[in-house]
Amino acid sequence: MKETFSPKQIARAIGVSESSLKRWCDRGMIHTVKTAGGHRRLLLPDVLEFAKSQGYKLIEPEILGLPSLNQSTERTLDVARKELIEALVAGNETVSRQIVLELVMADHRLCDICDEVIADAFHEVGDLWDCGTVEVYQERRACEIIVRIMHELRHFYEAPSQRAPLAIGASPSGDPYTLPTTMSELILRENGWRAVSLGNNLPFNSLSSAVRDQRPQLFWLSVSSIADEESFVEGFNQFVDEVKPIGTAVIVGGRALTDNIRKRMNFTSFCDRMRNLEEFAQTFKRGAAPSPSDLSTTDTDN
Ligand code: B12
Structure with a gap:
């Protein structure tokens, strides 16, 4: 069962009033699910998709169980790649997720994040392994981390309908x-x-x-x-x-x-x-x- 959040938690996380958030839910702008007791709950991918499409930032991502984002200095792809290499080699999944998520929320194209940040970071990890600076276990662990993050993003980009090609x-x-x-x-x-x-x-x-x-x-x-x-x-x-x-x-x-x-x-x-x-x-x-x-x-x- 996926974790769900109350409208109040979401309102705080994206810095809007609870009444606005409930109104958007009523209008169907954010997908909601109902508990057995009839209370409205929201799923993380739906919230992230809404925030991204409407230009809302995650003010308090910790409420959603996400790491705090670096709002003041938006990362360029180049900086992100360097930071990702460091985080992956250190096995720091939280920071790796934070870097990727922040790029997604900052509206970088996903293909560029994949090509210029993730793939290029792995090319560098491969070179570090080749020259003996990185151990095989660190490279393998980095793969596991990034695959988990990509699976999380997979829910974020759920295909629109069964009629999609x-x-x-x-x-x-x-x-x-x-x-x-x-x-x-x-x-x-x-x-x-x-x-x-x-x-x-x-x-x-x-x-x-x-x-x-x-x-x-x-x-x-x-x-x-x-x-x-x-x-x-x-x-x-x-x-x-x-x-x-x-x-x-x-x-x-x-x-x-x-x-x-x-x-x-x-x-x-x-x-x-x-x-x-x-x-x-x-x-x-x-x-x-x-x-x-x-x-x-x-x-x-x-
Ligand atoms: C992780 C890794 C492994 C892991 C993979 C684990 C896993 N779960 O995936 C494992 C342990 C399997 C492994 C094994 C080996 N590896 Co290795 N590995 C890597 C590493 C570090 C990352 C690979 C990766 O996933 N990159 C990320 C992906 C996304 O990037 P990419 O492959 O470039 O893909 C991009 C494009 O090609 C394109 N693309 C790719 N596929 C597709 C498909 C479509 C449809 C489209 C549109 C585009 C597209 O888009 C992608 C994004 O831009 C690379 C370093 C490197 N340069 O890539 C070394 C590397 C590839 N490995 C290397 C070596 C030597 C080996 C081993 C021989 C080591 C050994 N002694 O056992 C074995 C060989 C295994 C084999 N049968 O081939 C060398 C290869 C050297 C060479 N000249 O071929 C590299 C380059 C490391 C190095 N610098 O020396 N490896």
């Missing part, structure tokens, strides 16, 4: 990386897709069953590690052939997809970073993207 995605067999596929899910949900990541290390035959069962409009594959190039390319192209009749657009991305490998793959679009995925998802939703039933190789990264 469906997207599913994963990482292929032999790929142990969890962050990029979790990120892709989040970006698509923020853009109004019913996006579900199936996880990492999934064989192509199971992915093709998933597409046949679910019939999504979009499928993403995040590829950070390829054990055997030949069997990867063969498995991928067979997967594309199998899902072609369904008309699903197949989007690929990830560090391991070099130019040479991509040339041999039959995808709909390659995206370099989360910003490209967001742009593709928006265009595709508006129906301006290439027809998904006409699967051809079109790079969007140039």
Whole structure:
């Protein structure tokens, strides 16, 4: 059961009067739930979404169980990245959450937070591990922290309705990386897709069953590690052939997809970073993207 808050707590947290808050609830501007006794309660993601869309700041986030935000000095992405590296290496989940949440509340684009803060912080963590400054356990712990934070944000960007277009995605067999596929899910949900990541290390035959069962409009594959190039390319192209009749657009991305490998793959679009995925998802939703039933190789990264 998710934690709920009273209108009085929320009013204090965002610095408005309780009567205004109740009025907004009555008008349906904030989603509420009712207790067994008929009292109105509010869920954190609904409150954050409302505050963000209406330009309210969290004056007393502690009331909602969130860390206090740094209101006076709004972080730039650059500063946030440096602070996040420090917090992640130290295993400080509270500060890591605070940094990410503050960027979201300050209206930075989620794709930029993912690309320029989280991913770049992990690139740096990888370099620190490579030169022996960071232990393996610190790197692993940092991944766990960021995945938890991304799952929290997932509720924040709940897809609008069951009628929203469906997207599913994963990482292929032999790929142990969890962050990029979790990120892709989040970006698509923020853009109004019913996006579900199936996880990492999934064989192509199971992915093709998933597409046949679910019939999504979009499928993403995040590829950070390829054990055997030949069997990867063969498995991928067979997967594309199998899902072609369904008309699903197949989007690929990830560090391991070099130019040479991509040339041999039959995808709909390659995206370099989360910003490209967001742009593709928006265009595709508006129906301006290439027809998904006409699967051809079109790079969007140039
Ligand atoms: C965490 C980590 C791991 C963890 C991952 C755990 C987990 N739960 O995910 C584990 C323990 C599995 C691991 C293992 C290894 N790792 Co490692 N790892 C990393 C690290 C630090 C972060 C990776 C990450 O998640 N980054 C964050 C993501 C979000 O960033 P990203 O991958 O760049 O993704 C962006 C884009 O590529 C794009 N994108 C990605 N996918 C998709 C998909 C779509 C659809 C779209 C649109 C876009 C997109 O958007 C993302 C955001 O901008 C990297 C450092 C680095 N440079 O990334 C090293 C790194 C990748 N690892 C490295 C190494 C050496 C290893 C090991 C060999 C270590 C070992 N001796 O065992 C193994 C190999 C495992 C394997 N089979 O490949 C090296 C690779 C060097 C190389 N030349 O290939 C790196 C670069 C570290 C380093 N500096 O040396 N690793």
